[in-house]
Amino acid sequence: MQVHTRHTPAFGVARVSLAAGEAVQAVPDTLLASSFGVTEVSQSRGGLRTHGKGAPTVFTAPKDGGWVDLAPADPGDVYPLELDGRTGWNVAKLAFLARPSTVRVDHGWQALQALFGGDGGFLEHYSGTGPLVLACAGPVDAFKIEAGELITVRPQYLLAYPDTVQCRLRAVDPSGPQSIRTGEGLALDFAGPGTVLVQARKSR
Template sequence: MQVHTRHTPAFGVARISLAPGEAVQAVPDTLLASSFGITEVQQSRGGLRAHGKGQPSVFTAPKEGGWLDLAPAGPGDVYPLEMDGRSGWNVHRQAFLARPATIRVDPGWQPLQALFGGDNGFLEHYSGTGPLVLACAGPVDALKIEAGELITVRPPYLLAYPDAVQCRLRAVDPSGPQSIRTGEGLALDFAGPGTVLVQARKSR
């Protein structure tokens, strides 16, 4: 699977090129166009849900290969996060657009369970190798954190961060409303070294 982007960063489109018989899981509502012969199989109702986007589908290329163009519903960027298999990534639930079979989502991943107190929060964990394609509400910034440095990010602007970066979730105002499902009223403190990916506009 190869990913090429165009119309970035304001109205990004991701071209997913597939080898013969190769499959990709993607959000079906974002399919703009595809080469002829691409087949789609919808996941069962018990499958994982892309936040606010319905169940992902599995698209498979015919024997001659093929391509899909994916365009998020709103304006913003598309970002292929290249995963090398050495580190997993924690990704905002609303950001998922597409992934190959070599990348898996890890429901119930223990560090996120600890971060959110055992509930399902606004992040999900991915591991494996290949390009994890993300839909972003705005252009992407990579914030490099040096050893001993601390930064704070508000959840609606967070895109992803690797396992190696230390993270703490806290209330902005302990007396105010808070939601670990949406990130309302919360802040994330990160400790370096490492890189945190943020988007220049809030998640919708």
């Protein structure tokens, strides 16, 4: 599976090129166009829920291969995050657009359970190899953090960070409203080394 993007960063479209019989799992209703012969199957039962977006759809290429063009529902960028099989990534739930079968979602990831106190938060963990395609509310910035360096990011702007980065979740104002589900009233402190990906506009 290969991913090429266009119309970025304001109205990004991801073209996913598939080998013969290869499949990609994507958010439903994001298919803009495809090459002829690509089949579409909705995982209406027993499939992964894409954070309120419904069960994902699986697109499979015919014997000659093919492609699908995926366009997020909202304006913004699309970003292929390449997983190397060694380091997992913690990703904003609203950002998922598409993934191959070689990239998996790790439900109940221990580090996230510890971060959110066992409750379902605004992040999910991915591991494996291949491109994880993310839909972003704005252009993507990469903050490279050196060892011993600290930065703070608001959850609504966070896109993803690797397992190599240390993370702490805290309340901005302990007396104010807070939501583990949306990140309202919270801040994330990161310690390097590593790279934190953020989007230049916050998710709605």
